[in-house]
Amino acid sequence: GQQVMQIPQYQHVQEGEDFTTYCNSSTTLSNIQWYKQRPGGHPVFLIQLVKSGEVKKQKRLTFQFGEAKKNSSLHITATQTTDVGTYFCAGNAGNMLTFGGGTRLMVKP
Amino acid sequence: KAGVTQTPRYLIKTRGQQVTLSCSPISGHRSVSWYQQTPGQGLQFLFEYFSETQRNKGNFPGRFSGRQFSNSRSEMNVSTLELGDSALYLCASSLLGMSTDTQYFGPGTRLTVL
Secondary structure (H helix, E strand, C coil), X not given: CCCEEEECCEEEEECCCCEEEEEEECXXXXXXXXXXXXXXXXXXXXXXXXXXXXXXXXXXXEEEECCCCCEEEEEECCCCHHHCEEEEEEEEECCEEEECCCXXXXXXX | CCXXXXXXXXXXXXXXXXXXXXXXXXXXXXXXXXEEEECCCEEEEEEEEECCEEEEECCCCCCEEEEECCCCCEEEXXXXXXXXXXXXXXXXXXXXXXXXXXXXXXCCEEEEEC
């Protein structure tokens, strides 16, 4: 079945440093979604990417979808303590949405 | 609009018992998906219901079942509980379905099996 791998599993950064999480799918995706889950909370939708090579920005967050539509990344510039949480990618293929294992981001003030 | 609601929020059961969890989607949303979240396994997809029909199913044993009512509310049932079923159970609703649409998650039901 479809597998979505996400790395790294954990990331500690100093406030102000950049952060990137990577998502790789075993199959070509029709779209990919990104979610953020704060500690003790539930996943909240961030963005959906559909087109090959697509790049979208939300303030300090930059999302990319690979040319082959099998990988994606989320980059945060100059992290803040409010960025703490687990970031999940979720890849859609064949009408199934499969979540990656998530990257837990911890930010030291 | 009110968000996705799940009841109960916390539940403690013993092995062998069964449990029913409830999810009320955002008004107008016809798709409800269920997920199991554990520290070791991340977010695992259980099933998706759309207009009262199961549209997708994850790789879980038959002890896990669900249904959706005409008002789009959904219930999930786990029979013969095992210790490994302890997890946060999340439901998510969307307008058109999990594969094309933003999913809005509820706060989850924390199930502890003793």
